[in-house]
Structure formats: C-alpha cells, structure tokens
Amino acid sequence: MVYFTSDLHFEHSNTMKFxxxxxxxxxxxxxxxxxxxxxxxxxxxxxxxxxxxxxNFHKEHIHL
Known part of the structure; x- marks a missing residue:
C-alpha cells in the first residue's frame, strides 16, 4: 500500500490549541x-x- 501524509506535528502543543x-x-x-x-x-x-x-516540532526523532 502507498500512503501520503503531511503535518503530523509530533511534539507540537499548539496543534492541539489551533x-x-x-x-x-x-x-x-x-x-x-x-x-x-x-x-x-x-x-x-x-x-x-x-x-x-x-x-515534528523538536529535534528529537519519533520512532514509528
């Protein structure tokens, strides 16, 4: 399967606010x-x- 995504915004608290x-x-x-x-x-x-x-928002890496 092929997926396209964007704007996951891991570690970005303002995403929840906006x-x-x-x-x-x-x-x-x-x-x-x-x-x-x-x-x-x-x-x-x-x-x-x-x-x-x-x-993501920070330099740390998210492991999926």
Missing part, C-alpha cells in the same frame, strides 16, 4: 501516543509512506 476538533488531547504525550498507535494500526513495514512535511 485544531481542537482534530487534536482533542490533554497533552502532547497523549497526542503523540495516539498518532503513533493509529499509524502502527494502519501502516505495515511493506508499505510506502510519503510524508510531505511538518513531521
């Missing part, structure tokens, strides 16, 4: 955990994912 309907989480950690869980439920190692941009 888009509360799409990011209804109480903390950045809860948001990131939910995004990772949803990703892992859908994407498998044989899939190809094109991330168009805005993956």
């Amino acid at each position: 888009h509360p309907c799409f990011r209804p989480f109480s903390s950045v950690e809860a948001m990131d955990s939910a995004l990772i869980r949803l990703w892992n439920d859908r994407v498998n190692p044989c899939d190809t994912v094109y991330n168009i941009g805005d993956l």
